[in-house]
Amino acid sequence: MATLSSQEALDVVGLVGELMREANSMPPGKEEARVVSLRKAKDLILSKIPDLIDNFWVEMLATRHERSVIMIAFCLEWIQEACAKEPVALMPDAIPIVLQLMEHQSVAVQKASLNAAREIYRNAFAWILRSAKESEAQSVWTELKRIKDHVTYAIGEDYEQSHVGYRLLSYKFVETVITCQTPRDSDVPATSEDWVSSLDFPPRFQFQTRETVEEEAHRLLQTLEDYLTSPDFDVKYVDRESIIGCLFHLAKRRPQYLGRILTTVEFVHGNIPESYSKLEVEGLRKYLKAALMSFLRRSHDGDVLGRVVQLLINLGASNTDVNRARPKWQEVQKRKRSDSSSDPAAKRVKGYEDSRRSASDTAVASDPQALAVDINMKTIVDKLTPNNVIELVLTNMKKLPSTMPTQFNATYTPIGSGPIEGILQHLARLMAVQMVAAGVGPGVVEMNRRRQEEMSIRNQMDTAEAEDNTSPQQISSVLSRQSSVVTVVKSEVPDDDDGHSNDSADAKKLMEEMHETPDAYKATDKAFRLLDITEPIPRDDRGNAILSIVNEIISNDGNVLSASGEYLYHKCLIRFAVKIGLDSLRERIMKYILEDIGKRTELAFRWIYEEYAVARQMTRDSTDHNLDELVRYDECLTKFIRGFIDHPEYREGTVNNLYMEVPVVTEGAVDLLTYYCAARSVHGAMRLIQKLVSSRPNADRFIVPALEMTLNQRKDIQTQAVQTCVKVYETVPELREPIRDFAVVSMKLLNNVVQPPAWFFAEKYGRGGKAATYAWTEEYQKLCTTLFSGLLSEDPSLLPTLGEIYNEHPSDVKKTIFKVIEQPIKSVGMNAPEVLHFVKSPPKGSESLVLRIIHLLTETHPATPELIASIRTLYSDRIPDVRFLIPILNGLPKEDIFAALPKLIKLNPVLVQEVFHRLLGTGKHKQDSTQRKPSVTPAEVLIELHKIDLGKVDAKTLIKATGLCLEEKELYNYETMVFVLKNLVEIDPLPFLLMRTVLQTMQMHNRLLPFIMNILQRLVEKQVWNLPLLWEGFVKCCEKTVPSSFPVILLLPAERLLTVLDSHPALKTALQKHVQELGLRQRAFMSQKVLNVVLTGKIDLPQGSTVAEENPVDVVGVIAPLVSQNGSRVPLVIKLEEEHEAPAPIRSVMEEDSNEPSSRLTESTDDSNSMVIKQEDSDSEEEDVKPEISV
Template sequence: MSENIQETIVELINQASLYGKDSVRVQHLRHVQELILRKDPSLLDNFLEEVLGFQTDKSPEVRKTIISFIEEACQHDPEVIVKVIDSLRLLLYDDNVLVQKRLIVSMITIYRLTLKWLSKSRLVDENVRSMWESMVNMKIHIIAMLDSDNDGLRTVAIKFIEMLALVLSRRTQDSIVPASNEQDFSLNLLQDDHRILRRNKLEQEGKDVMEKLLEFTLSQHLSSVNLIAAMGAIANIARQRPDYMSRVVQTFEALQVNLPPTLVDSQVSSVRKIIKLKLLSLLKHPASFDFQPQITTLLTDLGATQAEVLKHLPKVPTESKRKITLSNSEINTKKSKMTTDDPSIFDKDDSNSSITGKGISTGGVHGSMMSSTSTNSSSSHPQHQTAIDITAADLVGKLSIGNVVDLVLVSMLLLPEKMPASFQATYTPIAAAGTPAQIEHLARLLGAQLTAAGHGKGYELMKSQQQVKPKIEDDIEEGNSIASITGVGRDDSFPSSSMDIDSKSALPSTSGNESSEIPTTSAGITTISTIPSVQQKKMKPFKLADAIKPIEYDEMQRMSTDSFYRILHAEDVCETAGVGHVRKKTMTSLVCLSERSFRDIYEDYIFADVRKRHDLAFAWLYQEFVYANGYLSILDPNKRKDFTKYDDTLCRLLEYLQEKPDQRDGLFSRLLSTAPLITDNALLVLKRYCQDETRSYLGMNTLRDLIFRRINMREKFLDILLDFTHNENVSVRNNAIRIAKSLHEKEEFKQSIERHALKFLKHLTASQPPEALFGDDKKSSTIPNDTWTEDSIRLCLPLYLSLMPSNHYLIQPLATIYTAVNGDIKRVILRVLEIPVRGMGMGSPEILKLVENCPKGAETLITRIIHILTEQTPPSRDLVEKVRDLYHKRVSDVRFLIPVLTGLEKREIISALPKLIKLSPPVVKEVFNRLLGLNASPETSHASPILPSELLIALHQISSEECELKTTMNATTLCLNERSIYTHDVLAVVIQQLVDVNPIPVLFMRTVLQALSFYPKMVGFVMNILQRLITKQAWKQVRIWEGFIKCCQKTRPHSFPLLLQLPPPQLKHVFQTAPELRDGLIRHLRSMSIAQRSVIPSSILTVIEDNSENVAPEIRIQTVPLPSSSSHEQ
């Protein structure tokens, strides 16, 4: 069954490959898809490459079908994603918009599958990492399509971003997920220690794409199609991820009054209907309870009836209502208590400042206009109010009847004479006009428009808060650290720093300098200490010196050390109490302020379980950086920056992490990536790490990350990486080249890397190796530094050669350098060319250009390149033409023709044979191997323009003027030794054709004797050839006659009847040359009957029976070396 399916698939693929109607070809490919993925999935690996070959087909419909195949294959086996990622990337950049749209739709499924597969996969190799990098790049490209000029592309990009927002977020208990998507991936399924996927990073990325989608929804240039798609996407996200409910409701609120001006009347009406439907669906959601006022008001404006609104209201459980009631009563109780304690807190004049003081987003002003991290409404949680909320709250009190009348009158001056049709179509009578709810809604609508235009109280407060809040947060953190450092206690009867207290009493002033924080803190302590009123009862002032005894220095050291140990081992207690961050801050501050004692203790504590306590090490490093810069006022404000301790701490941490046996946690890389400053000593540690053969892979990856992240030190890190590409250690060098090649694909690194590679290539023209190859940080002691050796030559080449397969133009400078170096360097270059030249391929325009414009002195380089290209592949027509022109017009060296022999015409090969066989024996052997198709695999074999028989005949016909006889003999011997090619049938054809040549070739009889030696069964055929030689009077050609006699000796007794046919003089000469033939012939005559002897001429019998030594007619004999019997056998 499986074999039948395979045959069917092969036939269908072949039919689809033929040119015909696209619909028929698509039908064939769909049939292939059904057979492979639904009937016999085991065949997927066998036919995957064949199917992917259609990805470059001219027909868009065929390419779309391939995308469908890839999508279904990934659904069947997610591991296929690694194999098809390059195809997906190619199709993403397709010229046809329909193909791009189809791919983005498929990427929605494939990206989701990729995350789900990676979250379960434990084996992560380099291929998987590369796949994920490509997937991330494709995701970025698709997101960027939101700015495309094509509406269709924007629509599918919106759907893709909707998927991203869902999979890169967590499900909650209130999430309403369709049954078809129950098994989809979400961040709940991802473990914290995944090797590739970082939950926090992905979650932040999900929030970012959601923000981008919301901003896109509010754009003023959207078409109705894109707007409807965006509204559907954000509504669906809010239903499945209630955390975004607040942002989505605010977006609809802003959109309702800021529709794009490009929409026509019918589109406006349609969009408003969609907004109404989406808001009704959100109103059904349990998480919309806190947003019902806003949603209900919006629905009312959009024309929804009260019955419709009530029908879609969610049912809130009784228990939830009770919790809400209790929460409101507690809030009211706290408010009344705080009002009693300090009535100024709720002063009307300060109401706005109290709102803004409790919660302003730290994002941008325009971004925070709509941003809110809370899922509750602004009325429930004022600490998360947005700019719109603040402006609306400010406007509510100002929307008096008089102000509204003035606004209406002013606005009437700008009204058109006729009511616009769009307004008339969308206007809904205002229900309950003048009520507080309607006034609040109107204030929110005005607030949204004012904030969008960059006006309003909320916008201004948000802008000022952005400038003040970072400073306030720094001062708060600084004040807390100072309190922990100086050991200031805190009475339990007073609120701790973690409690929610009024900002006026908790925050220090930001108008003064940093030193003003200490008096503020002291003032707080004074207030605490005056409550018991103990000091007023004493008769004399208290003096600390009178109450304490002096303590010895050693005792103080012991006590402080014991205290530090207690803090170290209070981890569980502090975590339980929720003050783990205070403990961490205290420890790092004490370590940074102390000398060596605490540092050593702290180090040992961290290194005892560095995987669990690495956050302490990072916090320590950051604290050292803060002190080194003199940011804290507790230190000497006039002290200059000193990074000695920071450098020592960073290097000690790196050295320990470097020596760790297990490097899988990546702490070494994380420390370098997150360190606020990388010192020169830290770079030395990094270099040692990269030079360790067992850690060089991770070290080079760390260098790559630093190059991307540390923009200000990018050139320094890149120089370090490029220096490693010439390292003597092969593992280190290969890892560095791997990273350099990946960086070279980025435009910002391309020139720097090529410039470095070319610089080292040019070093080869110097008289001795450069000092850069023998630096102190390179383990090159085994390579002499005063003269070029093969090892030192190879160190200058690998980076440049590794860039050539993807950057073909680099071969031109290589050829120029080649002409300027000495012979030893040229030989090394020729030996290492194979891999890069094969990577470039025969169709490279740069190679053809180099062959056409061969620099003087680079002939051997060109020959080697052509040899490599044609070793396993027949030469292309373009290459043959370039080489032919080079041979005939510029370089008449026949060696240039050897690589392209199989591409030449038969007459060209025959005319070049005399020159070719004059070359050295190994070269001649290669010539015959190419012409005879030897050493070629079945996949790469190809028809030679000349047959083996024609080649041997052409060798026999080479004249002595063109080539020496001995050279021709050696060439024919090389051919005849290929027994697999020159079988007895081929040799019979050759001999049969040569015997008809006039005159007979000189080497003819030599070939006959060799054929007889290789194939003794050819004796009958040879007798026929000798018979023809007698009729052609072979004795007239001395060399042929000598071969004839030699053949007669070898074929006894079969040759005796032939000897009887010779004329008497020739027979007598045979007997003189080979006397043993006479005896054999006499015995042959005696075995014949009288009747048989009677037909023999008497003259012949006389010659046979004549024992005289008469000499036959004189014949000039020239010595022709003929193979002896022993030599033939050999």
């Protein structure tokens, strides 16, 4: 960079100031123009005068408070580039800002901040390696650790909620961390991205060592590998591809990990999730193939080349492609020579690397999964004999599916030809990977053994370290530049090395020196006394003087350079704040601390600990904290907490440290957790509560704010509070009882029908106003039940408690409970023992709740045998309400269903429709029939409905029930209705709904008209006119089926026929026309009385008149074959004899061939509607089976 003259520097400064003023004067909506101006100013500062970075640092950072995403992105750009120029001064302030922006509500800001964090982390880690002050390096390392924790949380516990783009950038960030915290391989030339490594980590640092840094990197690498290999993680396709890409990039920069990464790739290729589509499987294989090809071109390690080549062949690469990509021998030799002739620095690094090569190899070999694969592979190779292979194939042939799975077809690659040893090695490795995935084999046993040994050794080391650090007495104090330091004070030695604990003795000695009489006055008769010539200073004047002194001290804080001077400076301010009881003085010092919380947080901690020490001097009981003693301590602590929360440069870590590291968390501080959640960060407050309940004593105090926030009016607060309470309920057993009690109390609030209690509308619940102006609403009711429902999904044993509370609630509250328990009950499922016990023996008065739970459990899945047994026990022993049987109808025996059917159809229409949906497998229960075979068929249901006695169910209810059945036309098709009507006509007595069903069948299926005629003829045989309800339907059916019904009508007795024709003139006219068109032979088979009724309307005619020619002939009338009870067809033969008696009833034609069009039946002519008489030989083959009827 060229040096600028003074005039040029002034011009640049003026231009930068003009650009800044121009950007700040732009109105809202001109963010793009503002960014242009700010970017110009930034480029001038960084390229011309980097010394101006500190001057414009704060002004540039102010853009992070803008609402526009591009303004915040510019802020991140400024932080990234400025820190690269001046890391020493800016890095401690920049990292917390980046972490804060990573929690921004905008996904775009989160992604931009995480992208900037990668470069900042690399620069910050490099700065730590060069840092001269360990305290500053430790502070920056702590902030970097917070960023790492945030990123690992996003891709771990918060995987489902985090944005996919944010997760992909998180994997890249983890790759950067691993690259920085692992040793650089000498074979890889140093670049701008991978020159930073753990090799340069200073051994002088006490807060971290090189071994711990590398161990953390190994854990992160293992985490990425677990995402790909562990069955506990259900990683999506895009995440899997991104993680594989990160591993490949890491293998290029850190070749020592290539072996374990290839093992992971083998595992991924052999265990692709079945949920992936064919396109995703092919895409993943192409990605792996391209990455391995790239490695093949760059690597010259023989072992690695062999494994890469084998993987490429498994991925479908041809030998030509592999040979084309394989590096030539000359290139390998050239690359080796260039490596050997590299610069001296590289040689030194290589020498160092060679000295630790064995340790590196041991670390790589200790990868548990790779070790397990290798052990399994060696075991399998020894046992791959022809006999064993044949036995394996024969044993597992029966387990293969009938069709090849799509995924196997997409991933399988045949093993090519080659040496038998290579093929065996390849086959053994494939099987070893699958065995590790299944958790079997000697390799898995060895892996588990080593992990247990490591855990045991680690626990022993932690125990030993804890014992070494234990001393007779430990007192927490803030006496260094860290947030808290544990100072060990032995009981027999009251003062420390620095001497500042002997302040009282020093002060006493100083006062003695001040009051000591000077030598010049000792000879006088009267000693000089200062009190004799001075007057006491008034309290107000003394306070003003002390305040002036404090202001002077504060104004000269920049002149304190050394650490010891800074300590005395802080000590002086704290003593003024604690010892001098002036409110104005305390407020002034507190204001000074809050002006820059980034640099003066340590002073706040010292003040808090000093207040606590003063309060503790008032009592010797280390366990009893009197409220009066801690008043000033509580005031100081709560003011700092609120000040840190409201500060523009809010930092979650600072607030967390206040709560986690102070000696006592007072009630005032606990109450501020609600304010923290409402005013600053919901997620931050909930994370802090979880830390408090798991780390500090008296955890029940800290869960109270979260419990109270479950009733908060703000939806986001209420939701996060419920989730936090449920999580604490799972992880902290000692807090289960208070959480459960609060949930029960919240539910019991709804017992007050008039209005909620007055405290329900307190300010901390987000509802201002007087309680008298409010009443219960559904929203308030849900607030009171949400926590209980959340606990219910994790602890089904709360069901009896729910039943007892439910019985006390009014009806509108019960409806709300029905809504909120839907999700918890479905998540618990019907197999939980608590659910089965509750269903079997619920509390008295909770019957409707049990019924709701049963319906929710069986809404999408059929009931299990255990649930069916519990409900049957409840129905038979305690509550004989058929509504309980509705959800399990398909699981009951046929007899039980038919016994309950009369009661079921008497329920309200909605429940009746549900009954038939479940019985028939229709509606939303279509899948039930596929999951379980129904106990009854649709035909059996309809037949049973006709059998129900009118004494049990009224006719109107039965009509509606049969109508609901017949609405399902797909179920009650042609064949089903034939079966139903055949069975109904055989019932004695005939069902009163028979004719109604016949009419509905005729409307549904026209092709059944011949069969219906047969049914009508059967009814004539059963003298249907003696049953008034059926007779009316019979006549109506005959009227609707004219002219097909004429043969059936003519079979009626003359008296009944006369009644029918008199009441239906239209039918009479059509029947007369039909009879007149008949031939003489056809009329001969009709009774004279019937003929008289049809033609004259009278049964007996005047003497001498006739209506038909008497011409008896001997013929045989053959009617279409009738179906007997056993299903055989028997022709009916009629002989005509000399006697002229009325013919017996003749059956009409029964059902025609099912393929005959229905139009031929409805448009039949004279011949099809009349009885056809055919001459037969008496010597017919079927003579022995033809029943004869004399006419």
